[in-house]
Amino acid sequence: MATHDIHELKLLFSLFDVDHDGHISQDEIKRLVQVVSGHPWTEEQLAAFMQLTDTDTSGDISMEEFTVMMNQYVPTSTLGLRDLFNTFDLSGDGYVDKQEFEKVTKEKGDELNQDQIDIFNKIFQQDENSKVTYEQLRLLFALFDVDNSGTLTKDELKQLLQSPDPDGPTVSEEQVNDYLKLADTDNSGDISVDEFIAFINDNVPQGAYGLKSIFRTIDTSGDGFVEKDEFEQVKNKNKSLNQTLVTIFEKKFQQDASSKVTYEQFVEGVNEYYNNLNKQ
Structure with a gap:
């Protein structure tokens, strides 16, 4: 039996509970299936689903019924927020840019509910250029500033540019030097956090480098989870893997008994x- 993340289930449930009455009606269920799968259910399919899920025969689905149904019958990689996100992520690069969102809204507008549209509109209002946020880049910078100096050295930049995947392409010294020249605008020999953020936003395609990109590389199964065995395989194959990255994952595995x-x-x-760095 699958065990979905309860927070994701609550978010998914609330997203399709359009009238916010604490239940998903049959019309809301049909809309959910249409958006995620791209194919409408027949009345027979809907009736079979209701018979399976609506255990109190009330005619709609409560949060409790929804949770039981998802955990018993739906794989963790199916019919969740990730699938809903992928509906908008047409390029499959792990980001929904404004152009993708507007294209999906135009083509599937009748199938989307207003809550979905409002969520994305709010994000794009906050980030007009649809670029990686300062917060994301600040965390990425800290992850690769191994000596905690507040700048990225040439070696740290090389480690950032090199994929965690041991089978991925290698980065040459010439490439590292070219990136360093572009990013190091004050010619100090290393890269400050402000130089790093300006460089990434101005020169690097969205999704090429970032926390999500690193996670996806280590998530070799592509199921949205990094299991302990999965991480150990990547670590054993890539002996130069960022030590901060290793420490973060190992700490999470100690905290999570399921090792995911x-x-x-x-x-x-x-x-x-x-x-913790800022407290030191």
């Missing part, structure tokens, strides 16, 4: 690491 780390837990670990 989600992307959110990984970001939480990077945040904890950054906050």
Whole structure:
């Protein structure tokens, strides 16, 4: 039996509980299936689903019924917020930019509910250029500033540019030097956090480097979780893996008895690491 993250289930439930009455009606269920799968259910499919899920025969689905149904019958990689996100992420790069959102809204506007549209509109209002946020880049910078000097050296920049995947492409000295020239605008020989943020936003395609990109590389199964065995395999194959990264994952595995780390837990670990640096 699958065990979905309860926070993700609550968010998914509330997103499709359009009238916010604490239940998902049959019309709301049809809309949910249409958006996620791209195919509408027949009345027979809907009736079979209701018979399976609506255990109190009230005619709609409560949060408790929804949770039981998801955990008993739906794999963790299916029909969740990740699938909903992927509906908008047309390029599959792990980001929804404004152009993608507007295209999906135009093509599938009748299938989307207003809550979904409002969530994305709010994000784009906060980030007009649809670029990686300062917070994301600050955490990424801290992760690779191994000596905690407040700047990235040439060696630290090389480690950032090199994929954690041991089978991924290697970065040459020439490439590192080219990136350093672009980023080091004050010619100090290393990169400050402000130089780093300006460089990434101005020169690097969105999704190429970031916490999500690092997580996806280590998540070799692509199921949205990094299991302990999965991480050990990557660590054993890549002996030069960032030690801060190793420490963050190992700490999370000690805290989580199931030995699975989600992307959110990984970001939480990077945040904890950054906050501890500031206390020193």
